[in-house]
Amino acid sequence: MPPLPAPGVSPGVRLGILGGGQLGRMLALAAARLGIPCHVYADRPDSPAFEVVRDTTCADYADEAALARFAQSVDIVTYEFENIPDSAVALLERLRPVLPGVRALATTQDRLSEKRFVRGLGLATAEFAEVSSRADLEAAVAAIGRPAILKTRRLGYDGKGQAAIRAGTDLDAAWRAVGMAPSILEAFVPFEREASVVAARGADGTVRPFDLTENVHRDHILHTSTVPADVPAAVAEEAMAIAAAIGAGLDFVGVFAVELFVLPQGAESRLVVNEIAPRVHNSGHWTLDGCTVSQFEQHVRAVCGLPLASPRRLGRVVMTNLIGAEVESWRELLAEPGAALHLYGKAEARPGRKMGHVTRLDPLS
Amino acid sequence: MPPLPAPGVSPGVRLGILGGGQLGRMLALAAARLGIPCHVYADRPDSPAFEVVRDTTCADYADEAALARFAQSVDIVTYEFENIPDSAVALLERLRPVLPGVRALATTQDRLSEKRFVRGLGLATAEFAEVSSRADLEAAVAAIGRPAILKTRRLGYDGKGQAAIRAGTDLDAAWRAVGMAPSILEAFVPFEREASVVAARGADGTVRPFDLTENVHRDHILHTSTVPADVPAAVAEEAMAIAAAIGAGLDFVGVFAVELFVLPQGAESRLVVNEIAPRVHNSGHWTLDGCTVSQFEQHVRAVCGLPLASPRRLGRVVMTNLIGAEVESWRELLAEPGAALHLYGKAEARPGRKMGHVTRLDPLS
Incomplete structure (x- = not known):
């Protein structure tokens, strides 16, 4: 259980973030809206998240002394990626609450244990x-x-x-x-389309999913996310129920994503669980511009023991990743009416690297 | 004229912000979305904007050596408040573009020159x-x-x-x-209501106003801003024309606000210019949650020589300031469906101090 901050002029909580990529950066920016200062721990000096916080630690994830100092400087620790060494998590857990918890991390770090967990809930997998x-x-x-x-x-x-x-x-x-x-x-799953549920779960078990998102990948990397997904209402409802079951099964606190395969009409079960991400997720970036609350703020609220917001989508939304050299279109995107551009502050546009994203919102639909 | 950044993987511009209050903080957060790093210069170590940037200078506004180092570390300088000492602006201007320019600052720093300027445009004042x-x-x-x-x-x-x-x-x-x-x-102007136009103006003369905002003050401090203002369309259009004339007259680059008195129906002119703010403005905070682009991002775009966005309001919006002890309601506000809370990270809730704000969006209207 995360500590519940006492009432006062602010949440009065200091959040530690393991990982300094764009997800950590957007988490820190969301925390800043709520007056919550963050300390970012990452192993590369050019980590994008370092630019938006006052407190930073640049050290290896195996540096026990640095990890201990980091934990002691904050009230709660969270992470932006699931591949944190077990030893680091174990050390941090002895000093501060680490959320989402070690159980969620251990289950989802390993594809075999994740698949067995999902099957154990009675849900379909490949x-x-x-x-x-x-x-x-x-x-x-x-x-x-x-x-x-x-x-x-x-x-x-x-x-x-x-x-x-x-x-x-x-x-x-x-x-x-x-x-x-x-x-x-x-x-191989002969899917009709790919979709994902991004959901927040509070320490009290409250689940607040965002609307079902339809995803298109290119070269195994997310290309676009479109909301709402083009599926019947019953399928979207089933997806929400799957996410709620997974969140409860992991005793999850924070934001997580469930990637789903949608099978063609006539299949026995139309939804197959592909993968769980125990963190904010690329397919939830549309919430920054297309929803009354972002996945990043919901995650900060959940891990800091604050009430979850009730997300409301603001229209039809399409989020497009800017991968590698695609980011060079930033000036045209800035000039495009209705396009909301996000750049992650990465200096070098290597192939396959996520450099930014653009969200297009049609408020009328 | 601001330098136009060369195409590349990011705008590649470093922005200096004079002033470390909540306006500077929200400017830096908006710049971060666009991958633009900021250096904040302020004279108090507990300045809220220091928490969200990597580069900070805490020094007096009369410290010439510190000002020079600050200017040399960035490409463009902007400010979050109009009461910067002339000497500081003069020094900075010799080293880097300072935007909005010294002319806008000089005119609006002095109520007498501001009133004469507005009258000179043929606009009504008290x-x-x-x-x-x-x-x-x-x-x-x-x-x-x-x-x-x-x-x-x-x-x-x-x-x-x-x-x-x-x-x-x-x-x-x-x-x-x-x-x-x-x-x-x-x-004394016997007004029916108070309103404001917050508008961005680019170096090329493009003006992008946000919708007319109706403001209620309590104890001389802004209490609520409601958009759209409850005035006939012709009055709103007149307000936009007034803002455009003022922006052009000041050769303004960036975001500015024009506070207006709306007189009762039957008055010869229904709009009287009360005050000009040569900066982002409290009555534009609703744009963070109620518009496709925020006033802060528009300001960053304008002063960095980037294309302005085309703002689209997302519904009916009410922004309420949290002054002094009012901020203690933060936990209830977090739990209120549809309320978007912003806290500025100030430790002490002194009477009259702006501690945060809450925006309520009704997407249907």
Whole structure:
């Protein structure tokens, strides 16, 4: 349980954020709206989040002395990414509340435990099999069939640590492609579209989901998010129920995202859980401009023990990521009526790097 | 003219902000959305804006060495309040573009020059007379009549440096109340309501006003701003024309506010210019939650030579200031559906101090 700040002239809480990317940056900006100062801990001096806070620590995630000083300087610790070393979380937890909790982190850091957790809730996932060796891979492909996707259990994101196994794919090559790391094989899901629920859950169990978002990926990286998703109301309601069940099952405090496959009409179950992100999520960036409260503010409220807001969407919204050199269109985007531009302050536009995003809101629909 | 940043992965401009209050804080937060880092210069270590930027200078506004270092660390200088010492502006102007320019500042720092400027545009103001001595005051009251308001020419805000002169008011007391400083006497304007236009003006002369805002003051401090103002469309259009004329007359670059008195129907002219603020303005805070672009972002765009956005209001909006102890209601406000809370991170809730604001948006109207 997070401590409940005493009434006073401000929430009076200091928030520590592990991770200094754009998610940490936007969390710190949301905290600032509420008068909450943040201390950002990251391992790279050019971390975008360092620019928007007074207190920063640039140190390795294994630096125990730096972690301890960081924890002692704040009241609550949260994180912007799920791949924090266990040792860091364990150390921090001894000193301050770390939210979302270690249980949510442990479950979602590992694709195998995540899949088992989701199945345990009675929810649909892709067929999957554990792959710890080359022999396992052979057996898994035999059981699940092709096409399928081999994914490392840990540390994957934006398509990294994945290998597609199609009709002619050589299994040796696939096994090398994932670095022979502990993995799972997932059956290919013939989805009609991809969607996600971004939801906030408070320490008291209150769940406040944002509207169902439809996502399009390009090269395994999110390209656009459109809200509302083009699905029947019953499907959107089912998605909300899935998110609520997952949040409760993880005893989650904060904002999380559930990525879903929407199957074509006529399928037994129309929604299949793809992945859980135990943090604010790229597919929730539209809330900054298209909703009465942002996912970042909801996360800050949840982890700081403050009441959650009741999100209201302001219209039809399309969020488009600016990946790599796409960010060079920033001047045209600034001039485009109705476009809200966000740039993350990254100096170098490497291919595949998330540099910013643009949100287009149509308030009439 | 501000320099136009070259195309690239970001605007690539560093913005210096003079003044560290809530306006500077919200300017820096808006700049951060666009990937623009800010350096805040303020004279108090507990300045709210220091918390949201990496680069800070805490020094007196007369510290020439500190001012020079500040200017050299940024590309463009702007300010959050109009009462900057002339000497500081003169020094900064020799090193970097200072926007809005010195002409706008000089005209609006002095109530007398401001009134003359507005009259020179053919716009209506209250009747006024210069008061430089006790004898002037006597003559001014004889000419203008009672009730009237005596105001210092410089450094007044939120009712400070003002004395009402009613039927029985002793003129000696009034003259002492304004510290015997150079002043003007203004006739009382029997207004029906108060309103303001907050507008952005680019270096190329483009003007983008926000919708006319209706303001209610309590104890000379803004209490609520409601948008749209409850006036006929022709009056709102007249207000926009007045703002455009003032912006052009000052050759203004950035966001400014024009406070207006709305006279009852039947008056010869329904709008009288009360005051010009050469900066972002409290009556524009509603734009953070009730518009597709905020006044703060528009100001950053204007002074950095970036294209202005085209503001679109998202519904009917009411902004309420949280003054002094009113901020203690923050927890209830966080729990109120539809209320967007902003806290400025000030530790002490002194009477009359602006501690935060809350915006209520009704997206349907």
